Amino acid sequence: MPRSIIPPTILIAIFFLLGLLVYVGFCIDQQFRSQYFSLGGWLLGIGLVMGFLRTLKLHLQQPNSIFANWLPSRQTEQLIGVLGPLVVLGLVSAVFAIADAWQGFEGNFWSLSSFRLIMLQTAVVAVAALGMTMIIISGGIDLSAGTALALSGVVLGLGLEAELPFTIAVFLCVLCGTFCGALNGTLISLMRLPPFIITLGSMTIFLGIGKMIATDGGTVKPPAGSIPNWISEMVTLFPSPSWIAYPLLPNFAWGIWFVLGLAVIVAAILHRTVFGRYIFAIGSNESTARLCGIPIAQTKIVIYTLAGFLVGIGGVFQFARLSQGDATSGVGLELRIIAAVVIGGASLSGGRGSIVGTLCGAAIMSVIKQGCSALGLANQLEDILLGAIIIAAVAVDQWRVRSQASQA
């Protein structure tokens, strides 16, 4: 019996999510309401029918399996692990929404423009955090992600200043990020030093190089008009709906869709490929991975290089937002990237982590930021809140692991 490579459950989930997304489009767009309405309806309908059939099939196969075991089984526990960050995201948003409502909606937290802003801020951190998720699952860490990202942005700026065609400049920018990652990976694999030490060093090195090549006090401001429209559209708040697959997707800046697409790809790599199994194996237990003949050094180099590639793309985002390359703009960014991954439920000792979690982690940080400014709170408070969330996330996660262990 040939079975599809994508399990039905995931297909159903995809239909549901797409359906919901289209309804978001329905809410934010006056122009194409009816199209959104019918498209979203179709998608949700297909998802519902598939879900029903799937449940029916499972029920027929194992009559008591679905309804008899409502107590947490291992699968539901795993599901909770994935959904946990989503729930936290919902809670944090709700708290700010209520607080905003309390103040009479002055801060406009619960509004479309604030929603757009949150999505945009999330995208920049998220794109680099995708790579960081891979690194952290493999038991490593990359402290240089922030400065490497800024360095890539500087390279892009320099490329434009040198009047290179824009595509070439973007290519060089991504290449720069990839190279930074490859350098980290190679040093970690060959020198067999802890990633923390290596990337602590390379973090400063990348910052130094950035400052050195950027002529004007660490920043590069390319001539006006050299930045094409589509690159500023990437991260703009209200994009003109001219060129995206519109009205198929809600009218957000295309960069957001791009990040979501990358997230799907990275998740697929992590869970559905041999390479992904190797990443988890190395993070869970490097000795076992070695015993199983997994080429650890090569795998690590590829992991860091891929993560570097994503950091390079992050550099493009950063450049698009700032309209200039700034070597110092990445200082401290690595901590936000790591925080996103950790809030998302990844374990710093390796072997555990998820892309959905990381995306939620990045979103939670943006929500806090946006929420605090909407409520008119000082941004010191934002930092304190964020820190508390990080500690809480790790504590809850530990508690979950321990309670699982004591059940066995």
Added chain:
Amino acid sequence: MDTPPILNAAGISKSYAANRVLADISFNLSPGEILAILGENGAGKSTLIKILTGAVRPDSGTVSLDGHRIEFGDTARARQQGVAVVYQELSLCDSMTVEDNIMLGREHRRFGLLKRSTQRKIAVEALSKLGQSDSWLDMPVSSLSVGQKQLVEIARAIAQNAKVLILDEPTSSLTQEDARRLFDVVRRLSDRGLAVIYISHFLEEVRSLCSSYLVLRDGMIAGSGKLQDTPQSQLLKLMAGRDIEQLYPARQASSGAVRVEIEQLSGSSLPNQISLQLHRGEILGLAGLVGAGRTELLRSIFGLAAVHAGEVRLDGKTIANNGRPATRIRAGIAMISEDRKQEGLAQNMTIKDNMTLSHLKPYSLLGWLNEPQRERKVHELKDKFAVKTSSIDAPIWTLSGGNQQKVALARAVHQQGSVWLLDEPTRGIDVGTKAELYRWMAKLAEQGDSLLFVSSYFQELLATCDRIAVIAKGKLIDIRPTEQWTEHDLMQSAMQSTA
């Protein structure tokens, strides 16, 4: 002998959620008695110990020591009342001295700030009870052998006026020599009236040391009595709940052509110029003391340890000395690590991943995994090896030791190994699974596979191998067909160059 019991357990029951671990356990222990508690993994032994030491509160039942009830949920109280326990994993502070370790915990709990001289007196006394001299009181624990460390643990346990000493698998990491010394100590203590509860998987050991036994199976007492009246086969039957006619399968030596040639293999310090030949269909045992270099030999063959000189040939072809296990796996060599927890299996990963990790190629199309196919294969292997688990997506740590070892074995079968490097594969697994494991080994040899079997347990080597080689200090001492070895000879050879 009608001495009143020092320890009395009555009607102990314990359940975790719906899972009944112990049901109505009652027994007595007299002073000077050495009681063996036997049972397969998961029979409830460790829960019973935790209850006796006060760490776990039973659902019902009482434990009284010398007429006083033990308060559950308070290990410190139980210890003061006289229950001492030495666990399998040693818990000494490596950088502190023997004396400090013996007095650890006691100094704070009972005397507060204590004068050095009083401490010393107690430590010396504790050691002399064990029949040990006090000459090593000032040595740091890190400089001691495993066996000596265990004695320090026992000294610490009895320094607290223990009336009952519980030893939980004390010999699993000891050499036979150290084990023998330990038995002397235990006998000496029992002569002085200390009651001992002894937990072990080794029946021969139990038979030589203990006076009575208690067999647990599925949380209930399957049998108890005096050891000398009970034949071995009955003990096995009580533990497994079925007849294990033969722990070791009958097989005749039928080795074919040379499969693996190891020539003058030397590592950085161990092994030291070892040459061996392994034939098709042969089980070759590697005997020796702990630290003799047997593990290192297997690891250098498998590419996990550096090879400085010499070479390994498989079917006449030299295996590249590249330090890559992947090369060996492709060539058909499989290794079962001695350390299941730290190396053999990735404890947090699923059964599915652990079984297939070394050989994902059949399910991969340009790196993309065909999950349904992989799951089918894992289910097949799981059934073949009778791995007891609720789901193939359960992490490894949810399995018992025996089932974990089955997963490790299944992985090696899955990667189509035909030359097997088995490093203490039966350590820490119950009798039933051991018997299964021996049967697997016999079956593999029958298929024409070649097995290199490292064990510190000479009896199982004598019962399963075609030939046995003895290694000491990294060198090959002797190699003979099994018929020409006795346990005594093995011991003597193993200690030859260390004397």
